[in-house]
Amino acid sequence: MKQMAKSSSRKTTSSKVAKKASKILRDGRTSKTSKSVAGSALAQAKSHKK
Structure with missing residues (x-):
């Protein structure tokens, strides 16, 4: 089974999408x-x- 390479970028979900x-x-x-x-x-x- 092929494994995906780990990404070194740090991506986060926007507040709009989180809501x-x-x-x-x-x-x-x-x-x-x-x-x-x-x-x-x-x-x-x-x-x-908070």
């Missing part, structure tokens, strides 16, 4: 796949700790 991902996770009507993608996007988002 949409959060909305998807809170919506009970979305599929498991959608929630998985949304969770991945949030995991890559910068945290805004």
Whole structure:
């Protein structure tokens, strides 16, 4: 099986996409796949700790 090369760039999810991902996770009507993608996007988002 072919393995993907690790990327050295540090990419983060924009706040706009993170907000949409959060909305998807809170919506009970979305599929498991959608929630998985949304969770991945949030995991890559910068945290805004107060």
